[in-house]
Structures are given as C-alpha cells and as structure tokens.
Amino acid sequence: MRSKRVIAMLLAGGQGSRLGLLTRVMAKPAVPFGGRYRIIDFPLSNCSNSGIDTVGVLTQYQPLELNSYIGSGASWDLDLNGGGVYVLPPYVQGSEGRWYSGTANAIYQNLSFIEQYDPEYVLILSGDHIYKMDYSAMLDAHIEKNANITIAVRPVPWAEAPSFGIMNTDSESRILEFEEKPKQPKSNLASMGVYIFTFSQLKKYLTEDNADPNSKNDFGKNIIPKMLSDGKRLYAYAFEGYWKDVGTISSLWEAHMDLLKNPPEVDLNDRRWPVYAKSPIMPPHYIGPEGRVENSMITEGCEIYGSVSGSVLSAGVIVEEGAVVEDSAVMPGCVIKKGARVKRAIIAEQTVIGEGCQVGEDEGDIALVGQDTRLPAGYKVPAGAQVNNETIQEGK
Amino acid sequence: MKDAVGVIYTSKDEFSMRELSSKRSVTAIPIAARYRVVDFLLSNMVNSGIRKVGVLVQGNYHSLMDHLGSGKAWNLHTRNNGLFLLPSRGSEGSENSFGLLDALKANMDYLRRSRQEYALIVGGRIVYNARYDDMIRQHEETGADVTVMYTRFDPMNADFSASSPESRAFVTVNAQGQVTDMEINPNVITCPNMLMDVVLIKRTQLMHLADIAAAHGYHDLYTHILRGAVENKTMKIMGYEYTGYWKRMETINSYYNFNMDLLNKDVRRELFGVNPVFTKTRDDAPTKYLPGADVKNSLVADGCEIEGHVENSVLFRGVHVAKGAKIKGAIIMQDCSIGEDAELENVILDKDVTILKGGRMIGPKHYPIVLGKNVTV
Numbered sequence: 001m002r003s004k005r006v007i008a009m010l011l012a013g014g015q016g017s018r019l020g021l022l023t024r025v026m027a028k029p030a031v032p033f034g035g036r037y038r039i040i041d042f043p044l045s046n047c048s049n050s051g052i053d054t055v056g057v058l059t060q061y062q063p064l065e066l067n068s069y070i071g072s073g074a075s076w077d078l079d080l081n082g083g084g085v086y087v088l089p090p091y092v093q094g095s096e097g098r099w100y101s102g103t104a105n106a107i108y109q110n111l112s113f114i115e116q117y118d119p120e121y122v123l124i125l126s127g128d129h130i131y132k133m134d135y136s137a138m139l140d141a142h143i144e145k146n147a148n149i150t151i152a153v154r155p156v157p158w159a160e161a162p163s164f165g166i167m168n169t170d171s172e173s174r175i176l177e178f179e180e181k182p183k184q185p186k187s188n189l190a191s192m193g194v195y196i197f198t199f200s201q202l203k204k205y206l207t208e209d210n211a212d213p214n215s216k217n218d219f220g221k222n223i224i225p226k227m228l229s230d231g232k233r234l235y236a237y238a239f240e241g242y243w244k245d246v247g248t249i250s251s252l253w254e255a256h257m258d259l260l261k262n263p264p265e266v267d268l269n270d271r272r273w274p275v276y277a278k279s280p281i282m283p284p285h286y287i288g289p290e291g292r293v294e295n296s297m298i299t300e301g302c303e304i305y306g307s308v309s310g311s312v313l314s315a316g317v318i319v320e321e322g323a324v325v326e327d328s329a330v331m332p333g334c335v336i337k338k339g340a341r342v343k344r345a346i347i348a349e350q351t352v353i354g355e356g357c358q359v360g361e362d363e364g365d366i367a368l369v370g371q372d373t374r375l376p377a378g379y380k381v382p383a384g385a386q387v388n389n390e391t392i393q394e395g396k
Numbered sequence: 397m398k399d400a401v402g403v404i405y406t407s408k409d410e411f412s413m414r415e416l417s418s419k420r421s422v423t424a425i426p427i428a429a430r431y432r433v434v435d436f437l438l439s440n441m442v443n444s445g446i447r448k449v450g451v452l453v454q455g456n457y458h459s460l461m462d463h464l465g466s467g468k469a470w471n472l473h474t475r476n477n478g479l480f481l482l483p484s485r486g487s488e489g490s491e492n493s494f495g496l497l498d499a500l501k502a503n504m505d506y507l508r509r510s511r512q513e514y515a516l517i518v519g520g521r522i523v524y525n526a527r528y529d530d531m532i533r534q535h536e537e538t539g540a541d542v543t544v545m546y547t548r549f550d551p552m553n554a555d556f557s558a559s560s561p562e563s564r565a566f567v568t569v570n571a572q573g574q575v576t577d578m579e580i581n582p583n584v585i586t587c588p589n590m591l592m593d594v595v596l597i598k599r600t601q602l603m604h605l606a607d608i609a610a611a612h613g614y615h616d617l618y619t620h621i622l623r624g625a626v627e628n629k630t631m632k633i634m635g636y637e638y639t640g641y642w643k644r645m646e647t648i649n650s651y652y653n654f655n656m657d658l659l660n661k662d663v664r665r666e667l668f669g670v671n672p673v674f675t676k677t678r679d680d681a682p683t684k685y686l687p688g689a690d691v692k693n694s695l696v697a698d699g700c701e702i703e704g705h706v707e708n709s710v711l712f713r714g715v716h717v718a719k720g721a722k723i724k725g726a727i728i729m730q731d732c733s734i735g736e737d738a739e740l741e742n743v744i745l746d747k748d749v750t751i752l753k754g755g756r757m758i759g760p761k762h763y764p765i766v767l768g769k770n771v772t773v
Contacts, residue, residue: 034682035681035682036681036682036698260684262686262687268681269681269699274679275679276679277679279677281673282668283429283664283668284428284430284695284696284697284698285683285695285697286664286694286695287691287692287693287694287696289693291691291692291693292690293685293689293691294685294687294688294689295685295686296684296685297681297682298682298685298696299682299683299698300697308685313682
C-alpha cells in the first residue's frame with residue numbers, strides 16, 4: 001500500500017453515559033445533531049475538508065447505529081481508492097482478545113492498522129464535539145515546530161478552567177506543563193482532545209504504555225505526562241473557532257440553541273467548509289396552511305401544521321395541528337400529536353408525543369424523551385425528567 | 397422474473413416551456429423544490445430493481461450531464477451495470493425527423509452489450525412514481541410482445557402544447573388488457589387512455605425493430621411501429637394500467653400546476669410516500685426560519701433563509717427571502733435571493749435570480765411570469 005503522510009484515528013467508543021437515555025441504544029458519536037447531522041459528521045467532515053482521506057473509527061459501545069451510518073464513507077467523500085473510513089472494533093489476536101481499556105489502548109490495539117499506511121503523522125480525534133477545524137493547518141504547525149506531539153487547545157473562561165486539562169505554554173507555544181483539572185490554573189488553554197503525533201513517537205510511547213501494568217492507558221492521564229517528563233517536544237495549537245462539548249443533555253441542548261443565533265455561532269451553510277451528512281432521502285419539508293415557524297431550523301421530510309419556535313427539527317418530524325414546539329431539539333422521525341406542548345426538551349428518534357402531552361417546562365432543566373417512546377395522550381414530563389417506554393410502564 | 401435494461405429518452409430543446417427549457421431538456425428541468433424530472437424516472441427504475449440505465453441525450457445536455465454525474469445518487473455506479481449517457485448527433489437529415497428509433501439505432505452497441513432479457517423505454521417528460529417490476533411480471537404472465545403503460549385519461553389533467561416534438565399516444569384496451577386501438581396526436585381524442593411513455597419489449601426484438609426502422613426511414617416508435625402493429629395485429633401489445641398521480645411537463649402551465657399540486661398532501665404521499673425518490677444531494681444545512689418569518693402552505697427545500705412572508709409557494713435549495721418580502725403562488729429555484737419588501741405573485745424564477753429591494757412582479761393567475769437564470773430585477 002502506498003504510504004500516507006497523515007491518517008486520522010477517531011475515538012468513538014465512549015458510552016456517553018452523561019447523555020442518559022439518549023445513549024442507551026447508540027454510541028455518543030451517533031447521536032443526531034442540528035437537524036440533519038450526527039455528532040460524528042463534524043470530525044469526519046473536518047477530515048474530508050482538511051484533505052485527510054483515511055480515517056479509522058474505533059468503536060466499542062453500541063456500535064450498530066454507527067456502523068450502518070458510516071457505511072462506505074461515501075457521504076463524506078471518504079470512499080476513495082487507497083483511502084476510506086474503516087470501523088475498528090476490538091478484536092481477538094491469537095488466543096487473546098480484549099476490550100479497549102482506555103483511549104491509548106484503543107490506538108495501541110490498532111497499531112497494525114496504522115502501520116499498513118506507513119504514515120508520518122497520526123491525528124487522534126474524539127467523536128463528541130461540534131466544531132469546524134482545518135486539521136491541515138494544525139499539521140503545518142506541527143511540522144514547522146518539529147514537534148513530537150501537537151495538542152489543539154482553546155481558551156476557556158478562567159472560571160471554568162479548573163474543570164479542563166490545562167496547558168501551560170511558553171511564548172513559542174511549547175507546552176511546559178500539563179495539569180488535569182487544576183485548582184489554581186496558570187493558563188486558560190484547555191485541551192480539545194485533538195492530537196497530532198509523529199507516528200514513530202506515538203508507536204514508542206504506546207508500546208511502553210502497554211507494558212506498564214499500572215497505566216490507565218489514557219492519553220491525558222498517562223501518555224502526555226510521560227512525554228512531558230521525558231522532555232519531548234510538546235506544542236499547543238490554539239483554535240479560535242466555535243467548539244462545543246456535547247457530552248451532557250444540557251450542553252447538547254445549548255449547542256442546538258447556538259445554531260439559532262443570528263448569525264449562528266457555527267455556520268453549517270458555508271460552501272467552502274461543508275458539513276456532510278448522510279441524506280435521509282426524503283422530500284422537502286412542508287409548512288401547512290395553519291403552520292407557524294419562527295426562529296427555527298427545519299429540514300427534509302418535516303410537515304408542520306402546528307407552531308414551532310426556537311427549535312431545531314430533524315428529518316421527517318411531524319408537528320400536528322395545535323401542537324406547540326418551543327426551545328427544543330426534536331430528532332428524526334418524531335411525531336408531535338395534536339395539542340401537545342414541548343418546551344425546553346430533547347425528543348430522541350422515532351418517538352411519538354401523544355395528544356395533549358406536556359414535555360418540559362418554561363424553566364428548569366431540560367426534559368428528555370428517549371428513543372422509540374410512545375408517550376400516552378395527556379402525559380406530563382416535568383423539567384429535567386428523562387422518560388422512555390420502560391419508565392412509563394413502571395409508572396415512574 | 398427476468399430483468400430489464402432501462403432507456404430514458406430525453407427530448408430536444410423546444411419552446412413550449414419558454415425560458416425554462418431554453419438551456420436544458422425538459423427531463424432536466426428542476427421541479428418539486430429539489431428534484432429534476434429525470435430523478436423520478438431513475439428512481440422508478442432503481443426501485444424496480446433495474447441496475448443498468450442508459451439516458452439518450454440530444455441537443456443541450458450539459459445540464460443533465462452535470463446532474464447525473466456517475467449515477468451515484470441513484471446507486472447506479474456499480475461495476476458492470478450503472479448509468480450510461482448515450483448521446484446521438486441528431487443532425488443527420490432534418491432535425492424534426494430524428495426520433496427515438498434513430499437515437500436507438502445510433503446507440504445500438506449499448507443494447508447489444510447488455511445482457512438483460514428486456515428493454516424498458518421510458519420517455520423523459522412525465523412525472524409519476526411507479527414500479528416497473530409489476531409491469532414486467534404482467535408482461536411475462538400475458539406472454540405479450542410489447543407492454544405499454546397507460547392511465548385513464550382525464551382531460552382536466554391535460555395541458556398539452558400544440559408544438560410538442562413528441563407524439564402523444566392514446567389507446568383503447570379490451571377486457572383482456574390488450575391494446576385494440578391507438579391514436580397519435582389526435583385533434584379529438586376518442587380513446588379513453590393516455591400512454592405514459594413506458595414501453596417494455598424484448599431487448600433483441602427492440603434491436604431488430606431499430607434495424608428495420610433504419611432501413612425504412614422510420615423515426616418514431618409509436619407512429620411507425622406500434623400503431624401499425626396494433627392495426628395489423630402483427631404483435632401482441634398489452635396495456636399495463638397506472639392509477640397514481642402523473643403530470644406531463646409540456647407547457648409552463650403544466651409545470652406550474654405540477655409544483656402547486658405538491659402542496660396537496662395526497663399528491664405528496666403518492667409521489668414520495670411509497671417508493672423513495674433519489675436525487676443528487678448538495679449538503680445544504682437545514683432551512684433557517686428567522687424571527688419574523690411567516691410561511692404558510694409551502695414546500696421548502698434545505699439551505700433557505702426566510703425572514704419574510706411566503707404563501708402557496710415552492711422554494712428550492714438556498715433561497716433567501718428578506719424581511720418584509722411577500723411571496724405568493726411562486727416557484728423559486730435554487731439560490732435565488734428576494735430582497736427586502738419585494739413582492740412576487742404567480743411567478744417562476746429560474747436559478748440564481750435576484751429580486752432587489754422593493755422589486756414587484758405580479759403575474760396573471762393563468763400565465764405565470766417566467767424569469768430566466770441569473771437575472772437581476
């Protein structure tokens with residue numbers, strides 16, 4: 001196989017347990033976002049737009065939805081000869097097989113996949129952030145600094161810095177110190193979980209890490225501190241654009257609301273940097289004679305007979321007469337029946353909100369209705385509650 | 397059931413659709429907010445299990461070529477089969493006498509190299525959603541030489557142009573489903589059924605007919621072959637009835653009415669609800685409704701930004717409607733921009749039209765104003 005300058009490895013194995021019922025049946029990167037996307041569309045589109053044509057996607061938890069979504073990779077133009085997107089679940093080697101025990105271990109177990117391409121550099125990504133980033137500019141910086149590893153960072157509000165992995169750098173962006181969740185941060189540059197390694201260094205450190213029984217096999221906890229203490233060349237690459245962790249129900253909801261700002265915080269309609277997604281193959285959306293849509297995003301297959309405001313609707317959502325959807329994100333294939341009211345809520349895929357239901361409230365935490373739920377007519381879901389068919393049956 | 401190779405026959409440039417078809421064939425005209433006529437025909441074929449489709453193109457086919465690409469959007473980019481563009485010069489002899497049979501003769505290799513048992517020849521002018529596999533099944537059961545698709549003709553649905561270059565054929569079908577009478581371009585229609593421009597025939601038989609046609613100077617499949625075969629009973633020609641929604645794109649009015657029909661829920665269900673319709677995706681973001689948007693009874697594609705008032709209209713991808721603009725009964729193709737306080741009624745805007753702030757254009761109800769591509773008003 002011809003050698004590649006750089007390939008990407010996308011860590012998509014996390015359970016995303018902070019997303020509660022949303023990730024009960026699918027991995028976090030497969031969660032729908034922004035009307036016609038799934039979270040993984042953002043890193044995959046970034047790869048495609050950055051000229052990276054080979055991506056390994058490491059899956060472990062509930063991979064079915066993700067596997068079928070990725071398919072051949074054609075949706076992101078990643079189905080090229082000699083490149084492509086490959087789903088890499090844990091596998092048995094000889095008599096031994098084991099689950100990925102950490103982020104570093106997941107890459108370690110796939111070293112032979114990487115070696116097929118004989119790359120000079122490896123880009124490590126995670127599948128749980130919404131952002132548009134040119135990885136090729138980061139690679140240029142990595143090469144220019146002759147770095148062993150370059151870590152993408154972004155400034156966070158100082159008050160929030162204690163909850164991130166914080167990099168302290170010199171004026172040349174060389175990382176002097178890495179502190180995981182420091183009480184008294186010396187810098188506000190937080191790691192985005194996006195790394196470029198020079199492959200020879202990555203291989204050396206992963207192999208050593210694997211031999212260390214006390215290691216947690218994690219990039220942030222083990223690999224990066226080890227490289228730092230060995231005096232390796234670690235550099236920070238500052239990213240200034242929009243970047244949102246969507247690891248919790250409230251941050252996922254906020255990220256949807258960010259799309260509705262005018263101008264939006266992240267422009268999904270930029271022809272120079274398209275965000276690709278798999279097409280749902282549905283007709284254009286239709287707004288009925290009594291429909292009302294304001295300050296919202298609507299996509300293919302939707303039929304709106306009721307009222308929608310401040311919301312993002314995914315493909316094929318039906319809002320019946322007299323139904324009201326406000327300040328909410330509704331995922332593909334949902335039906336909001338007559339007279340129902342959805343406010344400050346996330347409704348997961350293929351769910352039916354029965355007539356006259358009330359989901360969410362004007363204030364308080366975001367309400368969540370899980371996938372495939374049939375909410376009986378008149379049912380109430382208070383602010384911050386999470387329901388699905390099981391919780392309804394149990395009468396909770 | 398044996399399989400079929402598909403052939404879509406596109407028309408030459410013509411004038412009945414005014415500006416819309418001056419730079420593209422009718423088959424390539426944008427419809428239904430993000431499709432082209434050809435998308436429905438290709439999807440019908442793919443949904444029926446047809447894996448090889450040739451598109452006979454003539455005249456100005458850049459628009460069609462650009463749209464079809466490798467055929468990937470219709471899953472027609474497989475190794476051995478897939479999508480084939482079949483150009484023919486169409487300049488031999490007089491322009492008017494170049495018909496389907498000439499185009500087939502010019503592309504005989506396509507038919508010869510196919511391995512499928514049947515050939516399914518489909519005209520590129522009628523929009524409908526049908527399964528051809530049922531038709532092939534009936535063809536085999538009845539032992540027909542030729543099966544033609546027809547629909548009961550409702551004069552209300554007809555909006556025919558006097559100058560269409562293609563034949564419109566009408567048939568009478570007996571109780572056994574056999575075609576007993578065929579009339580072509582009649583002034584007064586006496587047969588109760590209109591043909592849907594779908595003909596199923598054995599592939600080798602079609603090649604044979606194309607050869608005979610060339611030797612005799614025949615051009616049109618209906619006029620020169622099928623009508624005679626019905627009259628002289630030289631072939632067993634069966635009818636297959638289509639009962640769903642259809643529209644023949646022949647005049648600006650039929651184009652306008654088709655798009656307006658899509659505001660009807662039942663029509664949308666018939667055209668999109670049963671078998672999927674594939675088209676090339678453009679990766680537009682979802683449509684954004686800004687504060688102040690007021691949209692009623694309209695079909696809207698992705699990638700639009702709407703701040704104004706839209707009613708009884710069809711908006712294609714990437715249309716901008718600024719604050720205070722009023723749009724009624726309009727068909728607005730992709731990437732048009734409607735300025736602040738502009739007013740549009742009964743208009744068709746081709747791609748990339750810009751209506752500046754305060755612009756006003758009101759067309760008569762039965763003769764919508766058409767603006768060609770890239771115009772600024």
